[in-house]
Amino acid sequence: MAAELSGKSVLVTGAGGFIGSHLTEALVKHGCRVRALIHYNATSFIANLNHADRNILSEIEIVFGDVQDGHFCDKMTEGIEIVFHLAALIGIPYSYVAPVSYVQTNITGTVNLLNASLKNSVEHFLHTSTSEVYGTAVYTPIDEKHPLQGQSPYSATKIGADKLVESYHRAFGLNATVMRPFNTFGPRQSLRAVIPTIVTQAIRSDEVRIGSTTPKRDMTFVLDNADAYLKAAGRTDLGGETIHYGTGKSYSIGEIIKLVGGILGKKLKVIEDRERIRPEKSEVMELICDYSKAKKLLGWSPGYDLEKGLREVIDFFNDPSLEIPDRYHI
Numbered sequence: 001m002a003a004e005l006s007g008k009s010v011l012v013t014g015a016g017g018f019i020g021s022h023l024t025e026a027l028v029k030h031g032c033r034v035r036a037l038i039h040y041n042a043t044s045f046i047a048n049l050n051h052a053d054r055n056i057l058s059e060i061e062i063v064f065g066d067v068q069d070g071h072f073c074d075k076m077t078e079g080i081e082i083v084f085h086l087a088a089l090i091g092i093p094y095s096y097v098a099p100v101s102y103v104q105t106n107i108t109g110t111v112n113l114l115n116a117s118l119k120n121s122v123e124h125f126l127h128t129s130t131s132e133v134y135g136t137a138v139y140t141p142i143d144e145k146h147p148l149q150g151q152s153p154y155s156a157t158k159i160g161a162d163k164l165v166e167s168y169h170r171a172f173g174l175n176a177t178v179m180r181p182f183n184t185f186g187p188r189q190s191l192r193a194v195i196p197t198i199v200t201q202a203i204r205s206d207e208v209r210i211g212s213t214t215p216k217r218d219m220t221f222v223l224d225n226a227d228a229y230l231k232a233a234g235r236t237d238l239g240g241e242t243i244h245y246g247t248g249k250s251y252s253i254g255e256i257i258k259l260v261g262g263i264l265g266k267k268l269k270v271i272e273d274r275e276r277i278r279p280e281k282s283e284v285m286e287l288i289c290d291y292s293k294a295k296k297l298l299g300w301s302p303g304y305d306l307e308k309g310l311r312e313v314i315d316f317f318n319d320p321s322l323e324i325p326d327r328y329h330i
């Protein structure tokens with residue numbers, strides 16, 4: 001399916017992140033020449049790309065920088081045919097206390113990359129949105145016509161970025177597609193996210209501290225997510241489209257804890273931790289994806305079910321060489 005990608009020069013922003021690192025590896029495997037943007041840091045730490053296969057890593061051009069710098073984005077996009085834009089601030093709790101940072105990274109960063117992509121005649125710009133743009137579902141399963149609701153500063157900045165992408169397609173003819181994954185999980189994900197939070201506690205003890213067990217989420221395994229980008233990337237006819245990726249099934253956090261306990265052979269005690277709860281009107285109670293558009297346009301459907309994916313996450317965090325700090329804040 002992704003044969004047309006072989007030999008393409010591509011840029012992945014957020015390549016040190018959870019999804020970006022898996023996507024970067026997948027693109028190298030498909031014969032792409034990959035430039036990987038890692039958020040500049042003083043120690044040259046390449047974050048999740050450290051988990052990549054060494055042979056693959058040696059084929060990647062690693063660039064350090066910041067999407068907030070338009071001049072840098074112009075340079076970084078030179079010679080690039082396809083942009084996979086994943087760099088973002090994504091933590092919802094941090095967006096309550098540092099909303100301006102979210103505007104600068106998620107909105108200004110996206111417009112910088114859009115301008116750079118126009119200047120450098122990029123063939124396809126794939127922007128990464130999120131199902132958080134819907135807030136609590138008005139109806140389920142959620143299709144691409146569902147109304148947008150800015151239920152957190154994070155979600156509001158992603159809505160802004162998505163609309164800028166749409167406008168660059170309409171106003172300037174940029175072949176730009178909005179990829180909208182529902183919740184994604186898998187190895188390498190930050191311990192801030194719900195599944196790593198549950199799994200790491202469950203491996204170490206018989207107790208799980210969690211904000212709330214009732215919200216329901218549609219969980220896509222990260223390699224399925226990468227597969228969606230591969231299927232969309234080489235297409236020149238998707239400009240202006242927004243496409244959902246999800247499984248069409250949702251699980252409550254309580255059900256996920258039970259599944260993890262079942263795999264580990266433990267009966268886990270759940271302790272509600274008030275500090276982890278979102279403000280009442282900001283909590284998103286249910287997300288279920290209608291992915292029929294992805295199926296129809298791209299022939300994409302998820303290959304992993306939740307239990308199969310959870311087993312891979314548990315294997316990843318069970319590795320004794322992996323350092324898991326005791327406490328994570330925002």
Ligand SMILES: NC(=O)c1ccc[n+]([C@@H]2O[C@H](COP(=O)([O-])OP(=O)(O)OC[C@H]3O[C@@H](n4cnc5c(N)ncnc54)[C@H](O)[C@@H]3O)[C@@H](O)[C@H]2O)c1
Binds near residue numbers: 018
């Ligand atoms: N994880 C999910 O469940 C999920 C679901 C839907 C959508 N998304 C979207 O997918 C994308 C990737 O998410 P992820 O889970 O891999 O998150 P992540 O936090 O692991 O990755 C984001 C990356 O962006 C980088 N970054 C942040 N600010 C930057 C800046 N100013 N300049 C350059 N790089 C910067 C970070 O260093 C990080 O490596 C995001 O756009 C997110 O909104 C994630």
